Each structure stands twice: as structure tokens, then as C-alpha cells.
Amino acid sequence: EPEVTQTPSHQVTQMGQEVILRCVPISNHLYFYWYRQILGQKVEFLVSFYNNEISEKSEIFDDQFSVERPDGSNFTLKIRSTKLEDSAMYFCASSYTGQSNEKLFFGSGTQLSVL
Amino acid sequence: AQSVAQPEDQVNVAEGNPLTVKCTYSVSGNPYLFWYVQYPNRGLQFLLKYITGDNLVKGSYGFEAEFNKSQTSFHLKKPSALVSDSALYFCAVRDPYNTNAGKSTFGDGTTLTVKP
Numbered sequence: 001e002p003e004v005t006q007t008p009s010h011q012v013t014q015m016g017q018e019v020i021l022r023c024v025p026i027s028n029h030l031y032f033y034w035y036r037q038i039l040g041q042k043v044e045f046l047v048s049f050y051n052n053e054i055s056e057k058s059e060i061f062d063d064q065f066s067v068e069r070p071d072g073s074n075f076t077l078k079i080r081s082t083k084l085e086d087s088a089m090y091f092c093a094s095s096y097t098g099q100s101n102e103k104l105f106f107g108s109g110t111q112l113s114v115l
Numbered sequence: 116a117q118s119v120a121q122p123e124d125q126v127n128v129a130e131g132n133p134l135t136v137k138c139t140y141s142v143s144g145n146p147y148l149f150w151y152v153q154y155p156n157r158g159l160q161f162l163l164k165y166i167t168g169d170n171l172v173k174g175s176y177g178f179e180a181e182f183n184k185s186q187t188s189f190h191l192k193k194p195s196a197l198v199s200d201s202a203l204y205f206c207a208v209r210d211p212y213n214t215n216a217g218k219s220t221f222g223d224g225t226t227l228t229v230k231p
Contacts, residue, residue, distance in 0.1 A: 004158065035221075043159075043205060043221035056218060091158060100209050101147050101166045104219070106158035 002026045006107035021077045021110045023092030031098035032075045035091040082114045117142040119208045121222035128196045136191040136225045138206030147209040148189040154202045196229045
């Protein structure tokens with residue numbers, strides 16, 4: 001089965017630094033998503049992206065966050081100035097139609113640690 | 116607002132025994148319900164979903180789940196557990212009137228351990 005890939009698997013950064021998390025969605029998928037999971041907490045929706053623009057975002061996704069599809073394959077999440085509370089596992093996901101009855105394909109995640 | 120609860124952090128079963136991982140949900144109207152599994156160092160993988168129709172849904176790896184509207188539950192089951200089923204299981208709910216496939220609400224996850 002095709003896979004979503006994420007790099008790096010672990011990222012350690014200092015508070016206040018910028019980080020970019022990278023994802024390669026499944027090649028024919030059109031809808032892309034970022035989720036995060038703080039240790040011991042729920043998986044939380046951050047943002048969805050379609051046709052080169054954000055289609056929906058959660059209240060977590062504030063001005064410190066941005067997403068981009070810089071080329072035909074990559075989908076990135078940037079955190080401009082990291083805070084301690086940004087430490088979490090970040091999952092990228094993709095789907096083909098974006099319909100609410102469609103399953104999502106997830107990457108294996110990037111564990112972000114902000115020191 | 117939609118929500119989902121997985122009341123058990125951990126479920127332990129012996130290999131060969133039946134397993135149940137519980138999930139209850141809250142959503143206005145009829146829900147779309149999903150189960151995902153996460154193996155160590157891997158992303159969440161889709162197991163099965165309930166959209167409409169038959170309340171018993173069959174999925175990957177011999178898993179099934181039963182949608183119970185009156186109890187607002189969608190418990191994951193397998194008749195005979197394998198050691199390789201040991202993983203973290205997530206239940207997710209989606210409001211069918213929200214056209215955004217990605218905006219699912221996930222449970223906290225249940226760690227299933229199957230002992231030989």
C-alpha cells in the first residue's frame with residue numbers, strides 16, 4: 001500500500017527557533033493535513049490544505065504556524081518561533097477526495113522536542 | 116461539537132482469546148466512525164469505518180466493529196487475538212455534514228497488549 005513519508009523522525013530545537021517539518025503525501029492525493037499529539041493527549045487536528053491553500057484550521061494553528069506545498073511532492077509545516085508547548089508528535093496525512101467518509105493515510109510522524 | 120471516548124487506556128488479553136477495544140462517541144446526527152491502529156514507529160493505519168448500512172463492519176487483519184446507535188458505541192473486536200495485534204488503537208468520529216475529511220476527532224487511544 002502507498003505510504004505518506006515524513007522527515008525527520010525526530011527533531012530537537014531550542015525555544016524560539018524555527019522548524020520545518022516535511023511530508024511527502026501519496027502522489028495522487030489532493031488533500032493534505034497536519035495533526036499533532038502531545039504526549040499522553042489526544043491526536044488533534046491542526047490544518048487541512050487543498051489546491052494550494054488552507055481549507056480549514058483549528059484554533060491551535062495560530063500565526064506561528066504555516067503550511068506550504070513548495071513543489072509537486074512536498075508538504076511542509078513551519079513553526080516560526082517554537083515554544084516549549086510545541087513539543088509533540090506531528091503527523092501528516094493525505095486523502096484523495098477530501099470527502100468526510102474517506103479514510104486518511106498517515107505518515108509515521110515527527111517527534112518535535114523544544115528545549 | 117463532536118467527541119469520542121476510549122474509556123480504557125490499556126487492554127490486556129491472552130493470545131487466542133477474543134478482544135474488545137471500546138469506543139463511545141457524541142455527534143449531532145449520524146456519525147462517520149473510524150478505527151486506526153498505530154504500530155511502534157509507524158503512522159496511524161486505517162482498519163475500518165462505519166458510514167451507513169450494516170451495523171457490523173469488517174476490516175483489516177480480521178478486526179470488526181459494531182455500530183450501536185442506542186448506546187452511541189463503536190467497539191472494535193476480534194474473535195481470536197494475535198501477539199502481532201499488540202499496538203495502539205484510535206477511534207475517530209467525523210460529522211458527515213462537515214465536508215472536511217481531515218477534521219476528525221480522535222480518542223485518546225487504547226494500548227492493546229496480547230500475551231503469548
